[in-house]
Amino acid sequence: CQGGGVAGRAGRGGAKARLATTRATMEASLGKQPSADVLKMWQDAEAVAFDVDSTVCVDEGIDELGAFLGAGERVEAITKRAMEGGMDFAEALQLRLEAMAVTTDTLATFVSKHPPRYSNGIKELVDALRASGKEVFLVSGGFRQMVHPVGAGLGIPVDNIHANTITFNEDGSLKGFDPNEFPSKSGGKANAVKHIKATRGFKTMVMVGDGATDLEARVAGGADIVVGYGGAQRRAKVEAEADWFVTDLSVLAKALQ
Secondary structure, three states: OOOOHHHHHHHHHHHHHHHHHHHHHHHOOOOOOOOHHHHHHHHHOOEEEEOOEOOOEOOOHHHHHHHHOOOHHHHHHHHHHHHOOOOOHHHHHHHHHHHHOOOHHHHHHHHHHOOOOEOOOHHHHHHHHHHOOOEEEEEEEEEHHHHHHHHHHOOOOHHHEEEEOEEEOOOOOEEEEOOOOHHHOOOHHHHHHHHHHHHHOOOOEEEEEOOHHHHOOOOOOOOOEEEEEOOOOOOHHHHHHOOEEEOOHHHHHHOOO
């Protein structure tokens, strides 16, 4: 039943005071501030999905892999062409892999020599989310072979990860990528979040990321809000269109208190 009288008003007053204090804390960080509804959604959401490159980690995995294999400029050129509308996402993904000529051995060497470079505050944020009863997911356009170690370092199970998979021939040479992975297609992050929400039975879910593909996750049946992160890459479109924008992940952890 609902509280009434003086006690009820006092309880509501206390809740408003806590909300005001939390929002005041938000004002101390750079970025777009959340509305009361957005802040409540963050606090009440049942699950949170994170982008990986330039969000959970400070770097872009495919760029780092390309540079390691001596194909950095070619990979960047293909990425630029794709972003300008010159090819679709799947074609660009295949061409970048071919430009790198990645093999099972070179990929394994890269992973062994490049442990995850986590963004400041991400481990504490994931711990805070779990403590508040939320389930955590990774939804990335990167490759599982590189994303799984990231998840392992944060205690995120493989079943809670959606990413692309590089496929190889029996001799270890590049074959391509798995077209059945959600992130292998345009709109893949939105479809991944919709899948998570539907199959896990979540009523509310948040997407956190630095890019336009993260904004796309905010669709019917997908993410209820998108929190933009600009601590590694600050993108004007994300800052303008996200429901909330932060440059410090500790702000998100504090907002759960």
